[in-house]
Amino acid sequence: MNQWLMAGLLFTPLAWAALSLLLDFRQGRWLSWLGMLIQALVSLGLWVAVASNGGFYYALAGWEAPLGIALRVDGLAVTFVLLTAAVATACGLHAGVYLDPSKSWQRYFWPLFWFLWAGLNGVWLGADLFNLYVSLELISLSAVGLVALGGEAAALRAALRYLFAVLLGSLVYLLGVALLYGQFGTLSLTGIAAVVGADEPAAAMALLLMLAGLALKTALFPLHGWLPPAHGVAKSPVSALLSGLVVKASFYIAARLWLELGDRLGSHTLAQGIGALGAGAVIWGSWLAFRQPHLKQVVAYSSVAQIGYLFLLFPLTFAVAEPVSRLAQQGITLQVVSHALAKSAMFLAAGNLILSVRSKRVDALGGVSHYLPFSLFSFGLAGVSLMSLPPTGGFAAKWLLLQASLASGQWWWVVVLLLGGVLAAAYVFRIYRATFLEDRASDDFYHPPRSLEAIPMLLALLALGLGLVAEPVLSVLALPFEVAAEVAADVAVQP
Amino acid sequence: MSPDLLYALAGVVLCGIGLFGFLLLEHLLRRLLAFNLIGSGVFLVLIGLAQHRNGPDPVPQALVLTGIVVAIAATALAVVLIRRYYHLTGHTSLADDGEAQS
Numbered sequence: 001m002n003q004w005l006m007a008g009l010l011f012t013p014l015a016w017a018a019l020s021l022l023l024d025f026r027q028g029r030w031l032s033w034l035g036m037l038i039q040a041l042v043s044l045g046l047w048v049a050v051a052s053n054g055g056f057y058y059a060l061a062g063w064e065a066p067l068g069i070a071l072r073v074d075g076l077a078v079t080f081v082l083l084t085a086a087v088a089t090a091c092g093l094h095a096g097v098y099l100d101p102s103k104s105w106q107r108y109f110w111p112l113f114w115f116l117w118a119g120l121n122g123v124w125l126g127a128d129l130f131n132l133y134v135s136l137e138l139i140s141l142s143a144v145g146l147v148a149l150g151g152e153a154a155a156l157r158a159a160l161r162y163l164f165a166v167l168l169g170s171l172v173y174l175l176g177v178a179l180l181y182g183q184f185g186t187l188s189l190t191g192i193a194a195v196v197g198a199d200e201p202a203a204a205m206a207l208l209l210m211l212a213g214l215a216l217k218t219a220l221f222p223l224h225g226w227l228p229p230a231h232g233v234a235k236s237p238v239s240a241l242l243s244g245l246v247v248k249a250s251f252y253i254a255a256r257l258w259l260e261l262g263d264r265l266g267s268h269t270l271a272q273g274i275g276a277l278g279a280g281a282v283i284w285g286s287w288l289a290f291r292q293p294h295l296k297q298v299v300a301y302s303s304v305a306q307i308g309y310l311f312l313l314f315p316l317t318f319a320v321a322e323p324v325s326r327l328a329q330q331g332i333t334l335q336v337v338s339h340a341l342a343k344s345a346m347f348l349a350a351g352n353l354i355l356s357v358r359s360k361r362v363d364a365l366g367g368v369s370h371y372l373p374f375s376l377f378s379f380g381l382a383g384v385s386l387m388s389l390p391p392t393g394g395f396a397a398k399w400l401l402l403q404a405s406l407a408s409g410q411w412w413w414v415v416v417l418l419l420g421g422v423l424a425a426a427y428v429f430r431i432y433r434a435t436f437l438e439d440r441a442s443d444d445f446y447h448p449p450r451s452l453e454a455i456p457m458l459l460a461l462l463a464l465g466l467g468l469v470a471e472p473v474l475s476v477l478a479l480p481f482e483v484a485a486e487v488a489a490d491v492a493v494q495p
Numbered sequence: 496m497s498p499d500l501l502y503a504l505a506g507v508v509l510c511g512i513g514l515f516g517f518l519l520l521e522h523l524l525r526r527l528l529a530f531n532l533i534g535s536g537v538f539l540v541l542i543g544l545a546q547h548r549n550g551p552d553p554v555p556q557a558l559v560l561t562g563i564v565v566a567i568a569a570t571a572l573a574v575v576l577i578r579r580y581y582h583l584t585g586h587t588s589l590a591d592d593g594e595a596q597s
Contacts, residue, residue: 066554130558137565141572148576156580160523161589163576167530167569168517174562175510175537181555182503182544 005049006058006071008042009081009121017114025101028110032096035114036089043085047476050078054480057127065128066187072127075479076333080124080252082476083337086462087244087344088117094348094455095237109149109238115142116241123249128187129177129210132253133170136217140166143246146238147230158229165216165226169250172213179206193260200265207265210257211274217250220274220311221281224304228288231300236351239296243303244344248336251310255332258314266318275315279416281308286423290430294360295350298427299343302386305420306339312401312413320408327407330474331400337473338393338466342385345459349379352452356445368435371443374453376435381460383428388421393466499547506539521588523577527570534566 016035020028050056055074063069092113099106115138122135144166148159177187183202184192196203219227227247231239258266285305292298309332316328352375357364368376388394398417405413466473509532516529538559545555581587 067557130561134561134565137569141569144572144576148579153580153583156576156583157589160573160576160580163569163573164517164526164530167573168533171530171533171537175540178537178541178544178555181541181558182548185545185549185552187554187558 001049002056002058002073005042005046006060006125008038009046009125010060010071010118012038012042013114013118013121017111017118020107020110020114023107023110024104025099025107025109028107029096032092032110032113036085036092039117040085040089043081046073046081047078050075050479051476069131070127070188071125072190073125075477077124078479079333079337079473079476080248081121083340084117084120084124084245087340087459088113088120088241090455090459091237091241091244091344091348094240094452095235097449097451098237098351099235103151105151106149109146112142112145112149113241116146116246120245120249123252127189129180129189129192130187133174133177136173136250136253137170139246139249140170140217143242146241147234149238150233150235154229155233158226158233161226162230165223169213169216172216173210173253174213176206176208176210176213179203179209189256189260196261196264198264203261204265204267207257207261208270211254214250214254214257215274215277215311218247218254218310219304219307221277221284221304221308224281224285224307227304228297228300231303231347232294232296236296236347236354239300239351240344240347243300243347244340247303247307248340251307251336255310255313259317259329262314262318266314268319271315271318274311275413278308278311278314279413281305281311282416282420283423286420286427289427290423293362295354295362295365295431296347296360298362298431299346299350302346302424302427303339303343305424306335306343306386309335309339309398309401309417309420312405312416315410315413316401316404316408320404324404324407327400328404330477331397331404333477334393334397334400334466334470334473338385338397338463341459341463341466342382342392342394345378345456345463346382346386348452348456348459349375349382352448352456353379355448355452358446362431362434365431365434366437368445369432370438371445372447374457375448376432378453378456378460380428380432381464382456383424383431385460385463385466387424387428391467392464393470394463396467396470497547499543502543503540503547504543506536506541506543509533509536509539511536523580523587523589524574527573527577530573531566531570534562538562 020031050073058071060069095109099109119135119138126132126135144159144163147162148155180192181187184195186192216223231242282305285301289298289301292301313332317325354360356372385392385394388398402414402417513529513533513536517526520526541559542555545552
C-alpha cells in the first residue's frame with residue numbers, strides 16, 4: 001500500500017513531466033488533468049494511511065540510507081502534501097484556461113509544472129539533508145523556467161535574478177550539509193539530532209549557514225529583493241504557485257532543522273534575531289506593498305510580509321515550555337496553509353482583473369466594482385484572510401501565535417502581529433478604493449470565462465473557511481509517528 | 496595537517512573567492528562562473544572533511560556526483576537564459592534595470 005502511495009507521490013509527477021514534454025499544450029492539458037486526479041487521490045490515500053497506522057519511514061525502491069533515498073512521512077508532511085495537491089491542482093486548472101495555446105512555447109508549462117510538483121513532494125517527504133537539497137534544486141530550476149515562460153526581456157531579467165539568488169542559497173545550504181556530514185558522518189536529520197551535543201561550534205556554524213541559505217531562498221527580509229520581480233512578472237498561475245507553495249518549501253526545511261537541532265545548536269540571540277528579521281519583513285513588506293503602482297507587485301510584496309510571520313516560529317519555539325512551542329508550531333502551520341490558499345487565490349484573481357482592464361496598474365481598476373464584482377469579490381475574500389479577520393485561517397493562525405507570544409512572555413511579537421494586520425488592511429483597501437472610483441460610463445471590460453473566475457473564488461473560500469475547520473486541519477498535523485525502533489536503528493547504522 | 500584537511504581548506508578558500516566574484520561581478524557569465532567556483536569549493540569541503548574525520552567514504556563521493564549533475568543542469572539553464580536575455584536586450588548584466596525597461 002505505502003509502496004504505491006510513494007510511487008504515486010514521487011514517480012507520477014516525474015513521469016508526467018517527461019511525458020508532457022512530448023505533447024503540445026492541449027494534449028498536455030488532458031494528461032495533466034489525469035495527473036492532478038491521481039495526485040489528489042494519492043494524497044488523500046496517504047492521509048488515510050497515516051491516520052490509521054501512524055507515520056512511517058520508507059526506503060525508496062528498497063535502498064536503505066545513506067546511499068538510498070529515505071522518506072519520512074508524518075503529520076506535518078501529510079498536511080503539506082494535501083495542501084500542495086489542492087493549490088497546485090487549482091493553479092493547473094486555471095493555467096489550462098489562462099495560458100494561450102497559440103504561443104507554441106507555452107506547452108513547456110506542463111513539464112515544468114510537473115517537475116515542480118515532484119520537487120515539492122520530495123521536500124515534504126525527504127528525510128535526509130542531501131536529498132532535500134536535490135529536491136530544492138529541482139523546485140528552483142523548474143520555478144525559474146516557469147518565470148521565464150513569458151519570454152519577454154523583463155521576464156528573463158526577473159528569472160535570472162531569481163536563478164542567481166536561489167543558486168547561491170542552495171550552495172550555502174549545501175556547505176552547511178558538508179560541515180554536518182564531516183562532523184557526524186550521517187545525513188539523516190533525526191540521526192544528527194540524536195547525536196548532537198549542546199556545545200559544538202562547528203555544528204552551530206553549519207546550522208547557521210543552512211538557515212542563511214534557506215532564508216535567502218524563502219526571501220526573508222532583507223534578502224527579499226529577488227521575489228517581487230519574479231512573482232510580479234510571471235504569468236498569474238505561475239505567480240500563484242510560486243507564492244503559494246515554492247517559498248514554503250525552503251521554509252519547511254528551515255523549520256524542520258530548527259525544531260530538531262535548534263534547542264542545542266541555536267542561541268537566544270539567533271532566535272530573536274531571525275524573529276526580528278521576520279518582523280522587519282512584515283512591516284517593510286506591507287509598507288512597500290502599499291506603495292506599489294502595479295497590482296501584481298502589491299500582491300508580491302504582500303508575500304514578503306506574510307513570509308515574515310513564518311519566521312516568528314524561531315523565537316516562539318526556542319527555550320519555551322512544550323505547550324507554548326506546540327501552540328507556535330500549530331499557528332505557523334495554519335499561517336502557511338492559509339497564506340498558500342489566500343495568496344494563490346489573490347494572484348489568480350489579480351490575473352483575471354489584469355485581463356479584464358488590460359492594464360497592470362492599480363489606478364486602471366476604476367469601475368471594476370460595478371462591472372466585474374465577481375473577480376473583485378475573490379480578491380477581497382483572499383484579502384480578508386491576509387488581514388486576519390475572523391473567521392479566516394489567517395485569524396486562527398495569528399490567534400495561536402498571539403497566545404504563544406504572551407505565554408512565553410515575548411510581548412513584542414504581539415505588536416508585530418497587530419501592526420501587520422492593520423498594514424495588510426491598508427494595502428487591500430487601497431486596491432478596493434481604486435476599483436470604486438467610477439470613471440467609466442460603459443462596460444468595455446473583457447469578461448474572463450467563468451472557469452477562470454470560479455477557481456480563485458474556491459481557493460478564497462477555502463482560506464476563509466479554514467478558521468472554522470482549524471481543529472481538523474491541526475489534527476492532521478498531530479497524527480502519530482510510531483517508529484521509535486526505526487529511529488534507533490537509523491542511528492545505529494551510522495559509523 | 497593531513498592532505499584531506501588541506502582539500503577541505505582549499506575548498507573553503509574557493510568558496511570565498513567564488514562568493515567574492517558572485518557578489519561583485521556584474522557580467523552574467525562571470526557571475527555564473529563564480530557560482531561554479533563556489534560549487535567546486537563546496538564539493539571539496541564535502542569530500543575532504545568527511546575523509547579527514549572518517550577515512551575513505553563512498554557516500555560523499557556519490558553526493559558530489561549528484562551535486563555535479565545538479566550544477567551542470569543549473570549552469571545550462573543559466574546559459575540559455577543569459578543568451579536569450581542578451582539577444583533581446585543587448586545587455587550582459589542586470590544592473591541597468593531602468594534603462595532597459597523604458
